[in-house]
Amino acid sequence: AHLDAIAQQNERVGAFLETFDESALQLADQIDEKRQKGEPLGPLAGIPVAIKDNLCIQGEVTSCASKMLSEFRSLYTSTAVQNLLDAGAIPLGRTNLDEFAMGSSCENSAIQLTRNPWNTDCAPGGSSGGSAAAVAARMAPIALGSDTGGSIRQPAALCGIVGMKPTYGRVSRYGLVAFASSLDQIGPFARTVDDAAALLEAVWGHDDRDSTSVNVEFPSLNISELSPIENLRIGIVPEHYGEGLDPEVQTAIDNAVQTYKELGAEIVELEMKHAKYGVAAYYIIAPSEASSNLSRYDGVHYGHRADNFENLTGMYEASRGEGFGPEVKRRIMIGAYALSSGYYDAYYLKALKIRRLIAQDYQQAFEKVDVVLSPTSPTPAFRIGELSDSPLQMYLNDIYTIGANLAGIPGISIPAGHTGDGLPVGMQLLAPAYEEVRLLRAAKMFE
Ligand code: GLN
Numbered sequence: 001a002h003l004d005a006i007a008q009q010n011e012r013v014g015a016f017l018e019t020f021d022e023s024a025l026q027l028a029d030q031i032d033e034k035r036q037k038g039e040p041l042g043p044l045a046g047i048p049v050a051i052k053d054n055l056c057i058q059g060e061v062t063s064c065a066s067k068m069l070s071e072f073r074s075l076y077t078s079t080a081v082q083n084l085l086d087a088g089a090i091p092l093g094r095t096n097l098d099e100f101a102m103g104s105s106c107e108n109s110a111i112q113l114t115r116n117p118w119n120t121d122c123a124p125g126g127s128s129g130g131s132a133a134a135v136a137a138r139m140a141p142i143a144l145g146s147d148t149g150g151s152i153r154q155p156a157a158l159c160g161i162v163g164m165k166p167t168y169g170r171v172s173r174y175g176l177v178a179f180a181s182s183l184d185q186i187g188p189f190a191r192t193v194d195d196a197a198a199l200l201e202a203v204w205g206h207d208d209r210d211s212t213s214v215n216v217e218f219p220s221l222n223i224s225e226l227s228p229i230e231n232l233r234i235g236i237v238p239e240h241y242g243e244g245l246d247p248e249v250q251t252a253i254d255n256a257v258q259t260y261k262e263l264g265a266e267i268v269e270l271e272m273k274h275a276k277y278g279v280a281a282y283y284i285i286a287p288s289e290a291s292s293n294l295s296r297y298d299g300v301h302y303g304h305r306a307d308n309f310e311n312l313t314g315m316y317e318a319s320r321g322e323g324f325g326p327e328v329k330r331r332i333m334i335g336a337y338a339l340s341s342g343y344y345d346a347y348y349l350k351a352l353k354i355r356r357l358i359a360q361d362y363q364q365a366f367e368k369v370d371v372v373l374s375p376t377s378p379t380p381a382f383r384i385g386e387l388s389d390s391p392l393q394m395y396l397n398d399i400y401t402i403g404a405n406l407a408g409i410p411g412i413s414i415p416a417g418h419t420g421d422g423l424p425v426g427m428q429l430l431a432p433a434y435e436e437v438r439l440l441r442a443a444k445m446f447e
Helices: 002-013 021-037 079-086 129-136 153-159 193-203 247-262 275-296 312-323 326-339 345-368 391-396 402-407 436-446
Strands: 016-019 048-052 090-095 142-147 162-165 185-190 233-236 266-269 371-375 411-418 424-430
Touching (some): 002 016, 016 129, 079 142, 193 411, 275 326, 371 436
Parallel strands (some): 048 090, 048 142, 233 266
Antiparallel strands (some): 142 185
């Protein structure tokens, strides 16, 4: 049924880069057989999942929506996808993204445009826009994405679905093509909080193959069995509600706050002194790590190699020049500059200090409140082309989401109404590190 839905919808939406029709049907048959024999089935047995195309699946292309990797086939399967397979889930296909997950609209994909299913003149958000659009258009019930600065939560908000970034280290990054390693985290997209929890529970867990994978307790996420949180304390940051926030988003969030009050929550105003430096710090740290991570694409080991060059350096230059798109090049240049001697202290080190202060702000906030509530994105879905000429405007889309990545804490975006034009509005909740159960329970209360 989902492959049929893709056949009907994908031309309009452009969420999938490729579908795995044959292997998906094969896996479905295998699960059916198991069921008939009465063999034990995994928790996601038979559930189709869309996979963001920066997660490796052995034998399949992992393009990162880049010309650099458009023909690259993975030699191994990422832990997250392997965990899904072990749970009985069925990978349906690979979904579009901004090239190497750099962007907030999917317009940086070197392969195709993805459109917002609610209004195809609008972007689905990014970078995991393909996964979000696939779930919103009912082409997949659940999907995996990755979130470095908001790439799960922002497209979830713009497409009217649930998207969650777990605590850094909860889901193994083994086999996730690295963008900014200290910020990247894999997470679920779903139509409901319960489904997101079920998907997260299937993929998370300690993994020896990722040195940043945490070895802590992984609690049950069967949240439908858990009660709402009594006396929930919700923090809001008055500074969030200023310039740049779309009035219709503001109204939806005000209404959400009201709903929580009626559910018995206490609203506490917070001061987040360093939040205003978040975007600036992120756009030093993420490009710095990216410039280092992307140095591996040299045209020798894997990926695109230019046809014409004169010597080794020329081959590197031509291969990288042809293989990377403009936003990726911009990030590499910013990162290389920020890390270079003489500028390192002024930019990279300074950004790291701000990162620490932002993390401390959250730590202090969570002494007073259980969760922090904000818009997910300052605007609803914007028109394709509207921001693509202005990188800075595009970067400002991440203003509410970036803090969670800098601090390593979990965040979720859930639908919180829509605009007069019928575009979805998302609300973000954040919780302290490792408090996913609290976060999901608080989200479910609203749902
Ligand atoms: N929009 C942000 C960026 O362009 C975040 C992307 C992401 O989370 N992968 O870097």
